[in-house]
């Protein structure tokens with residue numbers, strides 16, 4: 387079984403991998419953020435990608451999300467687990483808590499967010515944007531490891547790179563969202579278009595700025611992340627140990643493109659077919 391992992395702010399490597407190799411890929415959408423670190427853990431193949439690149443060089447708006455997800459498709463991963471630092475938008479989600487993201491609210495403005503276009507049109511369902519089956523496995527792994535975890539939550543994705551104003555933060559909170567970050571959109575949309583089951587584990591690092599007396603800055607985020615990084619690594623190890631290929635057989639992601647491509651096959655050019663070969667070859 388092949389498991390893809392995307393590490394966000396503060397998670398730049400996975401411990402315990404054996405037979406480690408670096409895989410550099412070139413995709414129709416350019417180069418991914420970095421080499422995929424491939425190794426073995428618990429008898430499974432793990433492919434780790436640092437979202438912002440080695441040394442944290444890509445802004446949330448600059449991360450090459452399409453190349454990253456297409457690269458995972460080229461590697462043939464069975465799922466992607468994303469780990470992200472987030473601000474908490476609810477009193478009861480405390481810094482250090484994990485949230486399994488089950489919904490998104492998209493406030494991004496400036497990112498390519500689909501593999502389609504330029505000669506081919508598709509509309510995928512996205513009502514259940516993360517994989518419920520993988521979410522369950524991750525939730526159970528957190529419980530087994532004694533990690534404070536919330537079983538569901540809505541992640542609002544802002545463009546950044548600035549953190550929010552107090553007015554924005556209070557308005558987002560009034561919308562009922564649970565956590566705030568800058569990266570899970572378009573990552574989740576692209577994973578779904580690529581028919582890869584995707585789950586996002588959000589690690590609360592701060593209370594954003596809605597709360598009186600709270601402030602948010604990089605130092606604070608990284609400090610909370612560092613304190614909880616062992617939990618993130620234990621969660622991942624436990625998920626990798628527990629997960630079985632058949633667990634994800636019925637993931638909604640696996641059939642996302644069935645009936646979604648609207649362009650008539652005779653209008654799909656050779657160039658488009660080549661560009662999106664891995665995604666569309668069995669769907670047109």
Ligand SMILES: CSC[C@H]1O[C@H](OP(=O)(O)O)[C@H](O)[C@@H]1O
Pocket residue numbers: 393394395396437438446469470471472546567568569570603604607608
């Ligand atoms: C370092 S604070 C802001 C930064 O942290 C989060 O990154 P990631 O989602 O990759 O863990 C947030 O989205 C911002 O990119």
Ligand SMILES: Nc1ncnc2[nH]cnc12
Pocket residue numbers: 471472473474549550566567568591592593594595602607
């Ligand atoms: N408060 C916050 N807003 C946006 N992204 C974040 N990442 C971590 N904390 C954040």
